[in-house]
Amino acid sequence: MLETITRMKTADALDNAPETTRKGDAEKRGRKASKEVRQLQLIEATIDSLAKRGYAETTMADVADGAGLSRGIVNFHFESKEKLLIATLQHMYDEYSAHWRTALQKAGDDPARQLQYLVWADFDRSICNKRKLAAWLAFWGEAKSRPTYQALSSSRDNYYQQVFIDLCATLKGRGSYAYDPQVMALALSAMLEGLWLRLMMGTEDTTRETALQAANEFLSVAFPKHYPLKGAATTKS
Amino acid sequence: MLETITRMKTADALDNAPETTRKGDAEKRGRKASKEVRQLQLIEATIDSLAKRGYAETTMADVADGAGLSRGIVNFHFESKEKLLIATLQHMYDEYSAHWRTALQKAGDDPARQLQYLVWADFDRSICNKRKLAAWLAFWGEAKSRPTYQALSSSRDNYYQQVFIDLCATLKGRGSYAYDPQVMALALSAMLEGLWLRLMMGTEDTTRETALQAANEFLSVAFPKHYPLKGAATTKS
């Protein structure tokens, strides 16, 4: 049952993206393709463009070309460029949310296990790959100056943060730690985001593997009575 | 001697920027103004624009207007928009570098003190304010897709990271800790960047004060024999 979460190869840093899968979806090109499929296809092309060219250089033409469709098509399915970008951001947000919620469910009842699963989820390949990280960063760069993006651009929302706080509080009770749960949760989630940031920027010394090591190191020093988790390898399952 | 570093008011989250000081510099407007002064003036206006409008919406006209000068002026002092942006990034990079190096010097010989000073430096008002953080984020968002930015856009470079690793190694020797210095240094610096990120994005629960608390909490759990530092308050000096 742990496949989706623990399936992390120690191999290389960040895979370049599941290019193949996306090509597969787009194969239904010819004429038909339900409205939803076509919209998804355009959203994927938008993520591609954001990742490859950055926010400022992402154009409607590039998105259309990337999807193998004509110029005017984007304005037909999404009303404007802005709405396309919002839809793309929403898509990524939903995917991220669903992913960590699933991970949390799979962890069972043990809080230490839940926290470990959340950390693992953050570095899962399906979420944490060059393409999507680059797209996230592109949005983050514009979020402060665009009110419309702000709510969605955190990916980790208030509820997510609250889960971390609750877990820190519970562990504190069970391990008689001294920290303030809210403060510790902030440190922890900030570190996770910071590791993402390094992966996004392609910092040399940071790979998905070393990032996960660092995160686990944090868990070990913050909650020494609970980590390393029994029967859980650091990098691979 | 600690003024620059420890001068942090507990008061409010992030000040909106030292707007006044910059206005003062720009006062030498009329006609004259040495080449360097004018370039600095334009760079500051660029930071303003990046912070207010984001990278994608920053235009030459906006920069010129912000500096109170005419349209063509930027192409005279900097050859192109791209070169203006690179100069701006370089300026911010140099400022950040100089700042943490100074902090390190002021800390003296004790490694625990040095690390604490580096952390404090990161949240010093002169470096860590809304305006500059927003500008950093704007650059980060474009860095991956622009080779020219990559070297400068980290702000925290390889050398900075090495300092962290060395400090972690030294503290390990003196405190008989169990961690791997490289991994711990990554966790620590990632958390600092992650806290910056939260400040940049304006996440509600994160202020410069709570960020500093979280960072200090990290130091305490990672190096329990060294922190909290004797005689150093968490938030204010």
Next chain:
DNA sequence: CATAATTTGTTGAACATTCATTCAATATGG
């Protein structure tokens, strides 16, 4: 069932706008 009518999806050229860049004219300071 075949064919017409209609709705829906798609195209690509035309249009309008924004913006970086250029440059001739002008002002300034030495």
Next chain:
DNA sequence: CCATATTGAATGAATGTTCAACAAATTATG
């Protein structure tokens, strides 16, 4: 006067949006 700095209008390229024409799918009709 000369070198340098500054202006602001003109230019041209890039790009988001619109839309009339076209094609495919769906529905209506005999």
